[in-house]
Amino acid sequence: MSSDASFTIKPIAKSVGDRTNFGSVIEGLDLDCISDGNVIALADAIWTHKVVVVKGQKDLAPLKQWDLVTRFDPDAPKVHSHGDVKTFAEKGGVLSASREVVGIPGAENVRLIGKGYQGDDHYGIKGMDIQKRLLNDFHLHKLPEKDFKAGITRFQRWHIDAPLYAREPAWFTTLRYIKRPTKPEITIRWDDGSGYSMKTEPGLTAFISNVQTYELMTPDERATADHSWVEYAPHPFMWIANCSGRPNGLGLEPEGKEKSLEELGDYDPKDIKRYPMVWVNPVTGERSFQVHGICARRLFLRSSLTEEPRVIDDVDEIRAFLKPIQERVLKPEYVILPKTEEGDILMWANYQVFHTAVDYPIEYGPRTMHQTNIGASIGPAEMGLFRVPVSAA
Structure with missing residues (x-):
């Protein structure tokens, strides 16, 4: 400090x-x-x-x-x-x-x-x-x-x-x-x-702490997270306006209630956010697995910079991928x-x-x-x- x-x-x-x-x-x-x-x-x-x-x-x-x-x-x-x-x-x-x-x-x-x-x-x-x-x-x-x-x-x-x-x-x-x-x-x-x-x-x-989430991941999971990224929906909180959450507050239930892009009205493609899965702390250098799963529309998964990413655009599959990783830290001893x-x-x-x-x-x-x-x-x-x-x- x-x-x-x-x-x-x-x-x-x-x-x-x-x-x-x-x-x-x-x-x-x-x-x-x-x-x-x-x-x-x-x-x-x-x-x-x-x-x-x-x-x-x-x-x-x-x-x-x-x-x-x-x-x-x-x-x-x-x-x-x-x-x-x-x-x-x-x-x-x-x-x-x-x-x-x-x-x-x-x-x-x-x-x-x-x-x-x-x-x-x-x-x-x-x-x-x-x-x-x-x-x-x-x-x-x-x-x-x-x-x-x-x-x-x-x-x-x-x-x-x-x-x-x-x-x-x-x-x-x-x-x-x-x-x-x-x-x-x-x-x-x-x-x-x-x-x-x-x-x-x-x-x-x-x-x-999503730094602790990252620390709880397996070496293979970290290798994927380090090289992968997320694309979020346009106007993401409007996109999930009709959706409901899981009882522990992490993620959404698989109801298929996400709005279509047409229902969202006008949006600018350049304003759509694509972020890496892992964000680096500028002061400590720590890595956090920072994926806001409820708003993720597509995942791009790869284990190296040269690998062609595997694209997941099914929201239920996206959430199924994230759930076991993110729930590891959702225990009383980590809250x-x-x-x-x-x-x-x-x-x-x-x-x-x-x-x-x-x-x-x-x-x-x-x-x-x-x-x-x-x-x-x-x-x-x-x-x-x-x-x-x-x-x-």
């Missing part, structure tokens, strides 16, 4: 049996007046630790949060990675359908997200009560309501914050916790036949839910981890957060082990 840092970093506390190797807590940093040196050091810390909790930012103004993400990547276009609020509402598909997102007045690239009543006047947003469908409704096989009311829940949808069309994924996402319930405890169930479950406070965000207190900011490297929301009964209390990120100036196509061919037939 940069020697200019004037803050302290310590690992997130681990429980017995925890096998995660990422996540840290940062103290002694005031984001309201952060120096250029500390911005660089903080970015290095996020790349290095992948998920960080920056303590004590209770009075941070929304514009200061946006200013920070622009300073992380000063060459990036000055807009949220998913575009403005109107664009997100029109093109967000399954993302915008599942939640109500509002830009903070005067800082519209900072989004208010949460659950329940947000107060009489929240930074100029008057009397907003966020009523949305349950996050668990994304799953094909629904969690019984009586279980949910009893504090049983699931991971919603494992993902990276990335439009996967036109704009590049944000290097980092920042999420300021303003209010959340801390009790009673909830139980996350996988409900996928594994029997896995884990307990946690409500209102937190879950993470798995973290960093404890964040009101005023803390959670920051993570989208090029290294997957994350997901975890719903809870509204009776536990409201949740209020400010989220922002910025579409990167340098994307995954330039952070892999090879340059993806421009024309992929």
